[in-house]
Amino acid sequence: MNSFRFIHLVQFIVLMSLQVLLMRNLVLFETGFCFVYIGFILFLPIEMDKVLLLLLGFICGFTIDLFYDTSGVHAAATVLMAYLRPSMLKLITPRDGYEVSDHASLPSMGWSWFLTYGMVLIFVHHFTLFFLELNGFKLIGFTLAKIVASTLFTGTVLVIFQMLFFERRARGFR
Template identity: 85%
Template sequence: MNSFRFIHLVQFVVLMGLQILLMRNLVLYDRGFCFVYIGFILFLPIDIDKVLLLILAFMSGITIDLFYDTAGMHAAATVLMAYLRPSMLKLLTPRDGYEVSDNASLTSMGWRWFLTYAMVLIFVHHFTLFFLELNGFKLIGFTLAKIIISTLFTGAVLVIFQMLFFERRARGFR
């Protein structure tokens, strides 16, 4: 097992552990929920195989479903986010293209790129998750507030996570 796979395995275990043990109980005013486990999918390399990406998304979502007793809602939201990830990456391709060693990370791609990429995909995940949980369009105002606050909360925590644990690259911050 090379170091690249080991790093992503450790990242998976750490993010799942954080989600299950800590973030599950961290709620802002009954509206803001933090789902750091989706960072595992967001931080994967840009050139990852699409089928592998969907399998990893399903595995991470179903793991959370097992602990949250949510019957596949996290798996569905995470797989949809992973399905849309390649399109989002294609949409945000830099003028010079991606380098082989690029990861989808703040330190590798810069602030503007990462915040656009992450916030859109986090919003898709949360929108799907909360509307699946709601099972319809009743209480739409409360649900939209949960989606927006949770998106900002999750995005802020993932940015902090990246700033603490990811090494700085040659491209630096843009």
């Protein structure tokens, strides 16, 4: 197993463990929930095979569904996020294009790029998750507040996670 696969396997285990053991009980003002496990899909290399990306999204969401007993809601939201990820990456391609070694991360691509990319995909995930969980559009005001608070909470935690554990690349912070 090469170091690339090993790093992503460790990242998967760490993020899933963090989600199940710590983040599950961490709620911000009874409105904001942190779903740090989606960082696994967000941080994958930019030139990722689409089928493999969807499969990893399903595995990631299904793993959380097993521990949360939510019958596929996390899997559906994570697969949708994984499906939209290549389109989002095309939409925000830098002028010079992507390098082969680029990862979709803050140290590799810079603040404005990552915040645009991350927050849009996190919002899509949370929007899907909370409306599927709600099973309709009842309590739309409270649900939208949960979506916004959870998006900001998750995005902040993922930025902190990257700043602590990701090495700075040669391109540096932009």
